[in-house]
Amino acid sequence: MAATRALVRGVRLGSYSIGRSRSLIFNSVQRRGIAACVDPSIGLTDEQKEFQKVAFDFAANEMAPHMAEWDQKEMFPVEAMRKAAQLGFGGIYVNPDVGGSGLSRLDTSIIFEALSTGCVSTTAYISIHNMCAWMIDTFGNNEQREKFCPDLCSMQKFASYCLTEPGSGSDAASLLTSAKLQGDHYILNGTKAFISGGGDTDVYVVMCRTGGKGPKGISCLVVEKGTPGLSFGKKEKKVGWNSQPTRAVIFEDCAVPVTNLLGAEGEGFNIAMKGLNGGRINIASCSLGAAHASVLLARDHMCVRKQFGETLSNSQFLQFKLAEMATKLVASRLLVRQAAVALQEGRPDAVSLCSMAKLFVTDECFSVSVYTLILLKSLVTNPCCLCHPCPIFRCQNYCFLPSIKLSGGRGAAFCSLCHE
Amino acid sequence: MSARVLVGVKRVIDYAVKIRVKPDHTGVVTDGVKHSMNPFCEIAVEEAVKLKEKKLVKEVVAVSCGPQQVQETIRTALAMGADRGIHVEVSGKDYETLGPLQVSKILAALAKKEQADLIILGKQAIDDDCNQTGQMTAALLDWPQGTFASEVNIEADKLKVVREVDGGLETIKIKLPAVVTADLRLNTPRYATLPNIMKAKKKKIANVKPADLGVDVSSRLEVLKVDEPPQRQGGVKVETVNDLVRKLKEAGRI
Numbered sequence: 001m002a003a004t005r006a007l008v009r010g011v012r013l014g015s016y017s018i019g020r021s022r023s024l025i026f027n028s029v030q031r032r033g034i035a036a037c038v039d040p041s042i043g044l045t046d047e048q049k050e051f052q053k054v055a056f057d058f059a060a061n062e063m064a065p066h067m068a069e070w071d072q073k074e075m076f077p078v079e080a081m082r083k084a085a086q087l088g089f090g091g092i093y094v095n096p097d098v099g100g101s102g103l104s105r106l107d108t109s110i111i112f113e114a115l116s117t118g119c120v121s122t123t124a125y126i127s128i129h130n131m132c133a134w135m136i137d138t139f140g141n142n143e144q145r146e147k148f149c150p151d152l153c154s155m156q157k158f159a160s161y162c163l164t165e166p167g168s169g170s171d172a173a174s175l176l177t178s179a180k181l182q183g184d185h186y187i188l189n190g191t192k193a194f195i196s197g198g199g200d201t202d203v204y205v206v207m208c209r210t211g212g213k214g215p216k217g218i219s220c221l222v223v224e225k226g227t228p229g230l231s232f233g234k235k236e237k238k239v240g241w242n243s244q245p246t247r248a249v250i251f252e253d254c255a256v257p258v259t260n261l262l263g264a265e266g267e268g269f270n271i272a273m274k275g276l277n278g279g280r281i282n283i284a285s286c287s288l289g290a291a292h293a294s295v296l297l298a299r300d301h302m303c304v305r306k307q308f309g310e311t312l313s314n315s316q317f318l319q320f321k322l323a324e325m326a327t328k329l330v331a332s333r334l335l336v337r338q339a340a341v342a343l344q345e346g347r348p349d350a351v352s353l354c355s356m357a358k359l360f361v362t363d364e365c366f367s368v369s370v371y372t373l374i375l376l377k378s379l380v381t382n383p384c385c386l387c388h389p390c391p392i393f394r395c396q397n398y399c400f401l402p403s404i405k406l407s408g409g410r411g412a413a414f415c416s417l418c419h420e
Numbered sequence: 421m422s423a424r425v426l427v428g429v430k431r432v433i434d435y436a437v438k439i440r441v442k443p444d445h446t447g448v449v450t451d452g453v454k455h456s457m458n459p460f461c462e463i464a465v466e467e468a469v470k471l472k473e474k475k476l477v478k479e480v481v482a483v484s485c486g487p488q489q490v491q492e493t494i495r496t497a498l499a500m501g502a503d504r505g506i507h508v509e510v511s512g513k514d515y516e517t518l519g520p521l522q523v524s525k526i527l528a529a530l531a532k533k534e535q536a537d538l539i540i541l542g543k544q545a546i547d548d549d550c551n552q553t554g555q556m557t558a559a560l561l562d563w564p565q566g567t568f569a570s571e572v573n574i575e576a577d578k579l580k581v582v583r584e585v586d587g588g589l590e591t592i593k594i595k596l597p598a599v600v601t602a603d604l605r606l607n608t609p610r611y612a613t614l615p616n617i618m619k620a621k622k623k624k625i626a627n628v629k630p631a632d633l634g635v636d637v638s639s640r641l642e643v644l645k646v647d648e649p650p651q652r653q654g655g656v657k658v659e660t661v662n663d664l665v666r667k668l669k670e671a672g673r674i
Contacts, residue, residue: 039454046491047617049492050496054614086613088613101614
């Protein structure tokens with residue numbers, strides 16, 4: 001309660017300037033996350049605050065202004081992502097000797113959280129790209145690392161993670177894409193479904209079956225675009241999240257050199273799951289950023305919008321609701337950061353924390369963003385406010401967090417938790 | 421050229437924060453409020469780093485005056501490309517009353533100590549809007565000054581500065597050593613890259629006290645009261661021109 005009062009009162013003093021400079025406020029709130037109790041830089045080291053500042057600035061200047069356009073025109077923002085890579089965002093937790101930034105999981109989580117205040121779907125793709133680059137860096141031999149990682153870290157080439165199939169989602173270990181050894185090539189046959197970036201990316205990290213049934217028969221192969229036998233399905237029509245294309249990836253007698261095998265045969269499932277642990281933290285971090293921006297949008301809107309002769313910020317119910325949203329945000333953030341620390345320290349509870357973070361955070365942040373959309377719906381119906389497209393589209397983008405709820409394996413996360 | 425550049429950076433309340441006046445009207449609330457580098461200082465750092473990249477200067481030194489927290493601001497400058505930092509420790513009451521005159525005395529003393537050839541500052545800080553430090557520093561050192569710079573070029577031992585003035589753009593040529601203050605259109609500050617932020621950790625920040633530089637930081641000014649600007653009052657609609665003139669006369673405006 002006191003927290004909300006502090007949030008609201010601090011803004012009311014400046015409210016005389018809000019009418020004049022609405023667009024300034026809507027753009028600037030995204031920038032540094034100003035609001036004491038939900039400040040994402042609390043508890044960070046100076047260095048982490050610097051990383052966060054760069055990411056916030058980049059998100060506000062390079063991503064947020066174009067987010068609506070990317071979504072509407074279904075553009076894969078290659079140039080913006082390459083600019084991000086120049087700052088070191090292409091391989092955040094990849095080793096510096098192959099072009100990565102060599103940062104920790106917690107640093108990575110902070111960075112994605114800040115970046116996603118600019119555009120959630122692009123940041124989610126960047127996190128998938130980072131996950132693939134890390135998998136090659138960690139499990140590949142030196143030739144593979146030197147062949148693929150530098151281009152991935154600079155985003156000269158983009159990567160996709162291929163695990164899900166039409167017949168195996170939560171039950172990933174039952175995947176059917178086969179890879180038969182013939183001479184010095186594996187011949188791949190099968191289909192992968194709903195692959196983020198599929199068709200527009202250059203490097204595919206594919207989990208396929210080289211051995212018998214179950215997880216021990218799965219291996220991890222790197223397939224390059226242009227390999228004969230590799231083709232793509234039609235681009236899936238999505239509601240929101242259109243800045244990354246989603247397509248099926250099809251293998252028809254696709255010959256992949258054995259030198260592209262990551263690790264040994266049978267290690268593929270292990271590699272995939274290890275990649276996903278980080279992937280879950282990253283996706284959870286993306287939804288944190290979205291929720292953060294939503295909370296700030298909601299707060300500012302409440303101070304401006306008048307109904308029944310008063311601003312919304314005078315309504316006790318809405319004040320409570322805002323406090324709830326802020327609480328969900330901070331609780332989610334704490335869980336994600338704990339999970340990141342557990343992962344980077346190699347603690348035994350790391351896997352379950354990552355799964356819990358993904359489940360909890362995406363659900364909580366989804367409800368935060370839906371509530372913000374409900375609050376802001378006055379902006380949708382009021383025609384003169386449509387000339388400020390930014391906040392509405394931002395909100396819509398955030399609300400398509402169901403995609404976040406789905407990516408990274410919700411069911412699989414449940415499964416791994418049940419096994420604990 | 422083996423020049424050394426001194427860049428002054430100030431830690432101010434972030435521009436996006438809503439400012440609140442303290443209940444006792446002695447100042448604004450700064451505790452727990454987000455601070456960052458003054459935007460004009462960012463532009464100054466960027467210009468210095470650009471000059472270093474063009475190999476026109478040898479070393480860029482970032483300076484800031486204040487308590488422990490200003491080290492964050494110096495680190496940001498280091499992450500943008502400055503080579504080392506100097507933290508002039510001023511805290512408590514002295515920091516609250518620290519103004520352009522004291523800072524310019526400190527900068528002048530440092531410029532002599534470090535044998536700087538060029539001082540680049542932001543044109544003004546967004547908290548006090550003084551627009552005095554650059555000018556005072558130049559006066560104390562008896563150096564020429566190029567203020568409100570929108571373009572800076574080094575030609576041999578002279579500096580060509582394009583200044584943004586009320587009448588338009590003025591181009592001047594001044595001899596080095598000199599003081600330049602950066603205006604908005606001088607450049608666009610770069611993003612620090614992740615590798616640079618990590619390298620900045622290893623760069624040195626020296627600690628200095630004003631007394632070591634022989635500077636007295638006591639202020640000759642006393643802030644009596646700080647208030648919010650008055651709330652905007654609604655206007656009044658009038659029917660005829662005569663009414664308008666009458667109302668303006670009543671209000672003492674004409």
